[in-house]
Amino acid sequence: MTKYKQIRIVLNNCGVIDPENIEESIARDSYMALGKCITEMTPQDVIKEIKESGLRGRGGGGFPTGLKWEIASKNHADQKYVVCNADEGDPGAFMDRSVLEGDPHAVLEAMAICGYAIGATKGLIYIRAEYPMAIKRLKIAIDQALEYGLLGNNIFGSKFDFNIELRYGAGAFVCGEETSLIHSMEGLRGEPTIKPPFPAEKGYLGKPTNVNNVETFACVPIIIRKGASWFNKIGTEKSKGTKVFALAGKVNNVGLIEVPMGTTLREVIFEIGGGIQNGKKFKAVQTGGPSGGCLTEKHLDTPIDFDNLIAAGSMMGSGGMIVMDEDNCMVSVAKFYLDFTVEESCGKCSPCRIGNKRLYELLERITKGQGVMDDLQRLRNMSNVIKDTSLCGLGQTSPNPVLSTLDNFYDEYVAHIKDHKCPAGQCKDLMKYFIIAENCVGCTACARVCPVGAITGEKKEPHFINSEICIKCGACMERCKFDAIIIK
Amino acid sequence: MEKVKLSIDNKLVEVEKGTTIYKAAKQLGIDIPVLCYMNLEGLGIENKPGGCRICVVEVEGRRNLAPSCSTDCTEGMVVHTHTMRVINARRTVMEFILSDHPKDCLTCAKSGNCELQDMAVKLGIREIPGQEYAAMSTYKMDFSPSIIRDLDKCIMCRRCEMMCNEFQTVGALSAFNRGFQSAVGPAFEMDIEDSTCTYCGQCVAVCPTGALTEKDHTRDVINALSDPTKTVIVQTAPAVRAALGEEFGLKPGTLVTGKMVTALRRLGFNYVFDTDFAADLTIMEEGTELLGRLTKFLGGDKEVKLPILTSCCPAWVNFFEHNFPEMKDIPSTARSPQQMFGAIAKTYFADKIKVKREDLVVVSIMPCLAKKYEAQRDEFKVDGNPDVDFSLSTRELAHLIKQANLDLKTLPDEDFDKPLGESTGAAVIFGVTGGVIEAATRTAYELHTGKKLAKVEFEQLRGMEFIRKATIDFNGTPINIGIAHGLGNARKLLDEIKAGKSEFHAIEIMACPGGCIGGGGQPLHHSDSSILKARTKAIYAEDEGKVLRKSHENPYIIKLYEEFLGKPMSEKAHHLLHTHYFDKSGKIEIS
Structure with a gap:
């Protein structure tokens, strides 16, 4: 399609427009799609277009967006809601934040389109309070859109009303799960409930609710503007865009x-x-x-x-x-992610609440050289059971880092357990500092810098590190000018 | 009703749409183990958070295992309840749960009666892999006059939370913390005593483990009984006799009144009396109060507070003190039977046997945990000495009897002592929902109309429906009576009163499902609601078997008024048998 590896659909406007000025957005076709929907398309047409585009939920689940809208549209109620999930919680991820900060109108427009399609007049953006810039720009964008008649009542002179409010999350990872998110918005404890009922049937305040992620919404206006057939030419057979x-x-x-x-x-x-x-x-x-x-x-x-x-x-x-x-220890990587899920488990179901903690404890033992080979079998069994029995997506996926590293880096686990060695040299407890006698000139610099007095030796004679005393701080290695100190 | 067909363990079954896999399997006689799930069938009290994950089953075509308690059957579903995948999952999950549970079964109040223990046995758990390095979630212990919370033992089944919030609408318990440190308790981990807890004990009644237990007073009672300077007397509430037998393997609904009296006597109580005596006294006072208010009302007095609300349930008293303090002049001022008994025992009876107040120990056996709190209220003490010294639950009495190596089943029947042991059938039915108001109606009707009742049973006041209404014809005057059990249901009636929309002249309220027979101090029903029904039946049977069935016919009550109190609502009666209520709405302080 293009000689460039990257194409910008979602990030199209990010960094290009002033997100606090609606006119710059409009100059780049914002709200054209909403206008087209309201004035030229029926709600069914909109849903059909989104279905044909092949758009799937970008929050992680990959559920077909058009189908989700269709289900919500078919559930009748006096009030329905469109919810934008902006509770981006993955460590190191900031895709949604960039969209909200760089192109807030794309999300607002898409929510209104969704509202039109499913018959909702209220939109809610559940955004984590740790995103103050995104919140500020969303507020400005909502105000400006209201001022321009692009949100609010009788949009484009039609009978369609759509208003958007913000709801703040307190930064719980599990609140990215849609039922937890809804409970949190309702002022309840942020924890999931069993589906069904799905939000499309019984969501916010018990009313049909359609929840989509920021990035999913950001794809919507351009699909409407350029057509499903343009969008579905990008991507693979089952994943478009x-x-x-x-x-x-x-x-x-x-x-x-x-x-x-x-x-x-x-x-x-x-x-x-x-x-x-x-x-x-x-x-x-x-x-x-x-x-x-x-x-x-x-x-x-x-x-x-x-x-x-x-x-x-x-x-x-x-x-x-x-x-x-090659410097990353895969057991430590698995442990790092488990640490995160242990912290972020809501505590409702036992496998996630306790099982993940036990996985973490076992990984910690392995990284300390205290593991036994049977632990690997236990790790695998516990992981499989946690996946198989947890209530929501968090617990159903939390053992993935353990299972995938067990599958792909089994030898590394074995090295930690049998040889008490961390091949990547990352696990502190398994490291030992040595002085290579041939390289050591006996300058005493290392002995002087050692905070615990683990290094001994006569002047101008090769020194020795007592690994029983050594706390593996690395100060000696840093100080040595003769590359005489190594880690094994 | 739409039906769906499915296969469970290769057996075909047709169920109504909306039936869970667990219930469908039950129809087939397939027993799927459940832990957090609880259902009091017929009462509409159900807990299914789908949290413990013990009840998981394999559903063909589904990626992961399904919690059978909260997964609905669908057409053509193929379910396997005991495959190796399922058994492995259940055991592993159970090992998880036990790895974060104290192992002090030897001294745990729930030992032998613990659903977690039973599940460990059922699933064949013999060891907990990795226990030696498994961290435990720990919490502070919380002691209150009625309930002890040891959250180290909480398994997050959320039953207590459901009872407290959904059924009772008390809202004292909810999940706090996240992840591994989650447990259920009052907000901000404050003590239960500082919360809006009413001590109804329904949380204790449903807790599957030793996380929530009653404050045990058996040690105090043993001390009193072994002190030769004390005269120790005991009173037993009506609901106790209909449930105590269960602790000794008797069928639910077996009345053990006579055996219980014998057991108490052999335990060394100097006098074995009956709270039912005081229940008759309550009717005299409360019935007179009702008639008084009614007469004023019918006479055109606009100031009179109606409906009158019963006041014998201490959890209910706590509930309105916390939640409806502005209505605290509406309930009857009559003390509960437990407290009336205590007041009469430590005055009238103490004088009779010439024992000083401080040497007389009054023990009550109650189906209730709120009674423990009630007994130590300041307004029921004279110079610091309480009218009722210790209140034991039915469960605690059972423990005492077992400790004394008494086999309740084979004990002979004996009678209560006189004078505070005589009672009528009207008093017995205090133990079930609708009973207090029926008893009051029997007396109020006869006193008001001057006519003898042809039939003493008021069937229209009976039943298990949470809110019931009936109109009784008082000689041409229709009296509207309301009944609620469960504080959430009481709240509905109170909201009506608050809104000025109440149609009732009198309302009976009991905090627990089924009334006192379902109290927080009763033998654990383990989610079997048929037990509550059997107890109810037993109570009505006891009433029917009585010669005297109207409180005002109790000869010892008549004598008590003649010798001591004068007449109902007299000054002395006011002093000893009535109370006042407090505004506790602002009591919550977070330190």
Whole structure:
């Protein structure tokens, strides 16, 4: 389609327009799609267009957006709601934030279109309070849109009314799950309930509610403007359009990227990302945030889309992408993500509340060299049961980092357990500092800098580190001018 | 009703649409283990957060396991309830739960009666892998006059929360903290005593573990009974005799009145009396108060407060003190039977046997935990000495009897002592919802009309419906009576009164489902609502078996008025048998 690897659909206006000036948005076709919907299309036409576009939910689930709208449109009630999920909570992810800060009108317009399609007159944006800039710009955008008659009552002189309010989240990861999000908006404890009933049937205040993520909404206006057939030419057979990723980690070019579905991980990491920093070796890429999995060399040529990533043992998630090199310990990576899910579990169901904690404890033992080989079997069984029995998406995916690293980096686990070694040299408890006698000139610099007096030796004689006393702070290694100190 | 057909463990079954897999399996006789799930069938009290994940089953075509308690059957569904995948999942989840649960079963109040313990047995748990390095979630202990909370034992089943919020609308308990540190308690982890808790004990009644238990007073009672300087007397509430037998393996609904009296006597109580005596006394006072207010009302007095509300349920008293303090002059001022008994015992009876107040210990056996709190209210003390010293629950009495190696089942029947042990059938039915108002109606009708009732049973006041209404013809004057059990249902009637829309002259309110027979101090029903129904039946049977069935016919009550009180609502009666209420709405302080 283009010689460039990236195309901008969602991020089209970001950085181009002044997001606090609606006229700049309008100059770039904002609200054209809403106008077209209201004046030229029936709600059924709108839903049909979105269905044909093949747009799938960008929050991670990948549920067909048009179908979701259709279900909500068919549930009749005196009041329905459109909710925008702006509770972006993956560590290191800021796709939604960029859209809200850079192009707020795209989201407002799409919500109004959704309201028109499903028969809702009220929209709510559930946004985390940690996004003050996004909140400020959304407020300005809403005010300006109201002033211009693009939101509010009788939009475009029609009988269609649509008003949008903000609701603030307190930064709980689980509130990105739609039933939790709705409970939180209702002032209740942010925890999920069993579906069905789905929000489309019984959502906010018990009324039919359609919840979509920021990025999903941001795709909507352009689909209406350019048509489903334009949109569905981009991407793979079952995943259409583009996806924004927050590329991070050990690549040379980090930041937000937007690529068509079907782009390979190799293209993203080595072409767009510019390869691994300092010429180190690529080891793994974590996609899908804390709920995703670690993919390796063998997955590099997999075209990125919803289904391929799941098949590979990871997931699309909301678009976090963290690249790791040979210096990353994969057991520690799994532990890092578990630490996050343990912290973010709501506590409602036992496998997630307790099981994740137990997984974390086991990983911690392994990184300390206290693991036994049976632990690997236990890790796998606990992970499978947590996935199989948890109530919501959080627990159903939280063991993914453990399972994918067990699958792809089993040897690394074994090295920690059997050899008490961390091949990446990251697990402090397994590291030992040594002095290479041949290189040591006996300058005593290391002994003087050691905070715990672990280094002994005569002047001008090779020194020795007592590993029983050593706290592995690394100060000696830093001080040594003769490369005499190594970690093993 | 639309039906769906499905297969469970290769058996076909047809159920109504909306039936859960768990219920459908039950129809087939397939037992799926459940832990957090609770259902008091027929009462509409159901807890299904789908949180424990013990009841998971395999549904063909579904990616993950489904919680059978909260997953509806669909047409053509194929369910497997006990595959290896399911068994492994259940055991692993149970190991998770137990890994964060104290192992002090030996001294736990719930030992032997614990649903978690039973589940561990059922699932064959023999060890908890990794227990030696598993962190535990810990919380402060919380002691109150009625309830003890040991949240280390909370498994987040949320039953207590459901009872407290949805059924009782008290709102004292909700989940706090997140993740591994989650548990259920008052907001900001304040003590239950500082919350709006009414001590109804319904949280304790449904708690599957030892997280919520009653404040145990058996040690105090043993001390009193072994002190030769004390005269120890006991009173037993009507609902106790209909449930105590369950603790000894007797069928629910078995009346054990005579055996209970024998057991109490053998435990060493100097006098075994009956709270029913005081219930008859309550009717005399409350009935007179009702008639008084009615007469004024019918005489055109616009100031008179109607409807009159019963006041024998202490949780209900706490409830309106917290939530409706502006209406605190509406309930009857009559003390509860427990407190009337205490007041009479420590005056009239103490004088009779020539024992000083401080040497007389009054113990009550109650189906209730709020009674423990009520007994230690300041207004029921004289110079710091309480009218009722210790209030034991039915469960605690059972423990005492077992400790004394008495086999209740084989004990002979004995009678209560006189004079405070004589009672009528009207007093017995205090134990069930609608009973107090029926008892009051029996007396008020006869006193008001001067006619003898042809039939003492008022069937229209009976039943398990949460809110009931009936109109009784008082010689041409229709008296509208309302009944509610469950504080959430009471709230509805109170809101009507507040809005000036109440049609009632008198309302009876009981905090617990079914009335006192379903009290927080009763043997645990373990979600079996048929037990509550059996107890109700037993209470009505006891009433029917009585020679005297109207409170004003109790000869010892007549004598008590002649010898001591004068007449109902006399000054002395006011002093000893009536009380006043407090505004507790602003009491919550967060330190």
